[in-house]
Amino acid sequence: MKDRSLVQIALYAAIFAVLGLLPRFDLPLAGGVPITAQSMGAMLAGVMLGAWRGALSIVLLLFVVALGAPLLAGGRGGLGVFFSPSVGFIFGWIAAAFVAGLIMQALRRAPVFPAALVASVVGGILVLYAFGIVGMSAMGSLSLLDAAKACLVFIPGDTIKAVLVALVAQTVARGMPEALLSRNA
Template sequence: MEKNVALIALFTALIAALGLIPKITLGFGVPITAQSLGVMLCGTILGARRGALSVLLFLLLVAIGLPLLSGGRGGLGVFATPSAGFLIGWPAAAFVTGWIVERWRGAPVTLVAGLAAVIGGIGVLYAFGIVGMSIMLDKTLVEAAALVTAFIPGDLLKAAIAGMLTSALVRARPSSVLSRAT
């Protein structure tokens, strides 16, 4: 139990630390940040439940006003911006990513973690993000989806990094990758 709490807190801190990397804000108000890599890693390393809890803790800290989002943003106001859908989708993205890694055992970890990060950390996250952008920017779902295409190259790179980091951790310390624990 104590180990789980410590790991959840550690990965919450990882997402916050990735927020120190400067953001690139696109013209429609949604920034490109490294924090979605942290969300992917929560799922690939901690697994579905712990990964989602880590992201929920991070969002709770942001909601109470801590400036943990890239660019020093925080507070309830961030949940009323064009990026709100992405933020709300982070726990679901971590959960789905972790769920896939926990259950798909027949392939190399690098491939499983990378594809899980693409499905959960990109596919699921974009579903939430597109809906959020559609609402906040008063655009159709198709228009919002077209805007999201700007994120695809960077997010594919993050998914590959998540796969490689998870694989390296499995080789170095297999018991520390809870998503693969038996």
């Protein structure tokens, strides 16, 4: 069972890395933080793997990024990314995956789609933004209020990502329920 968990953690770290290949969008309003698909990776890892495995998949990815692999959106990698205005979001991915996984586990008796949607919104938006706002404020020379206002631009896209994650979870639960580890833990 441990071997299978390691493979799944590595698989979701790889999925997260692939999401970094999608183009990023830099917005001057966002304090230097780009719009990327990688927040969806944190949601997906938590919803599919559960709290601990989901968080560990992000930790694995960030370790490889710290070693210099350009796996973050826009080909970013190395220690420098941990000193950018994105740092709160980068570390927030770990907490986002963990919380999304906890919520999925807590709602294991609820229908998959609404459980995954709630887990993605709470973990992948609310928790992630809490970390992101602090990081933007600290590294982007913004007040907490200005950083929070800057994050408003991310809400529509992240809401769409949460719905997509819920659809993926529901589809997987119908076709291969044992792959939805957050419900089987």
